[in-house]
Amino acid sequence: MKFEVTILGSSSATPIFNRNPTAQALNINERLYLIDCGEGTQQQMLRFDIKASRIDHIFISHLHGDHYLGLVGLLSSMHLNGRKKPLKLFGPAPLKEIIDLQFKYSDTNLQYEIEFKATDATTAEVILENQDLTVTTFPLDHRIPCTGFLFKQKKTLRKIIKEKVEALEIPINYYPLLKRGQNYVAPDGTVYANNELTVDSSTPKSYAYCSDTIYNQNYFQYIKGADTLYHEATFLHNMLDRAQQTFHTTAFQAGEIAAHNEISKLLIGHFSARYRTLDDLLIEAQSVFPDTNLAIEGKTFEI
Incomplete structure (x- = not known):
């Protein structure tokens, strides 16, 4: 099974130095x-060949603008491009109000349904389960309510x-x-053990996403x-007080x-605009x- 993540944005707060605010596919x-x-997420999707029509689930960690201000534009483009199938959206409860107000005052009536599920930043819970995976939220510690997401293959x-079963x-x-x-x-009554005819599937993998947190x-x-x-790795450690x-x-x-x-592989992002180059951040984490x-x-x- 394919299990991979494409980075669409790595900057914190503002787009700068060819880095966009946070988004991942x-x-x-x-x-x-x-x-x-x-x-700018939908521009990044076009740039890196991520087709919006194939996205049926969107997860928003919290309501700081660098994590969701591209959402209404993306939802609008899906509407204009003729989307009909429902979209599942997960995020803080006030996000629904924000979206409704945007579409109310632009007189936009989406051609597709948004199935919204509010996340709870105070406890862990399974918010999605399908044939491929389970998605669990967990609380992070940020200035406003914020959740992490754990994506785990089934x-x-x-x-x-x-060759053996055909023989x-x-x-x-x-x-x-x-x-x-x-x-x-x-x-004829002969018993053939299953492990002679099949092999075990690969071990399920998991991807943990921790956006903004102390x-x-x-x-x-x-x-x-x-x-x-x-x-997230917003700052170098010499700015611990600021962090x-x-x-x-x-x-x-x-x-x-x-x-x-005991993580196997670490990805760091959400870099402060004060860093034009990122080598020092990488060296520090490594x-x-x-x-x-x-x-x-x-x-x-x-993954």
Whole structure:
């Protein structure tokens, strides 16, 4: 199964130095999920060939503008481009009011339905489950209510070894049972063990998304052991006081968080406009957690 994330925006607060505000497109088994939607996101989608028509789920972490000000424009473009199928939108409860007011005063009546589910920034909860994954929110610690998101693949069925089942002339209608782990009993009574006819599917992977938060351990239980962690790293550690005042994290702290929680791969983003180049942020995070990458525009990472 495909499981990868494409970075559409990596800047905090404002677009600068060819960096856009936060947005990411997650591809899970060719289904696209948009995480946050900062200003200019739909332009970035065009630039990096992310088709809006394939997005059926949007997740907004909190209501600071650099995480959602591109949303109304994207929703409007979907309407103008003839979208009919429903869109599931997850975010803080006031987001629904913001969208309704925008469309009310622009006299816009969408041709498609927005199925809105309010997130709760005080507790963890499963907000979406389908055949591919579960999505769980968890509380972060920012100046306003803010949630992280954990995207976790579901275990898929076992894979049939085509050559072996064809050699035994096993009926096709028996394949679903094999995929579910059942042994095969031939007409002559011979029993063939399932593990001789199938192989286990790959281990499910997970992607943890931590947008804006001060460093604390309250959310560690939700991200522990994730295959890939995206974590904000707004400042270098020599600006720790500023990070704490604004409820943000340093690159050094992001590395510590990844190391402490046994993460396999760390992506850092949400970079302050004070940094024209990002090498120092990367070096700082890698000093604690070597498998760190910059989550910058246009890069796609396999989870």
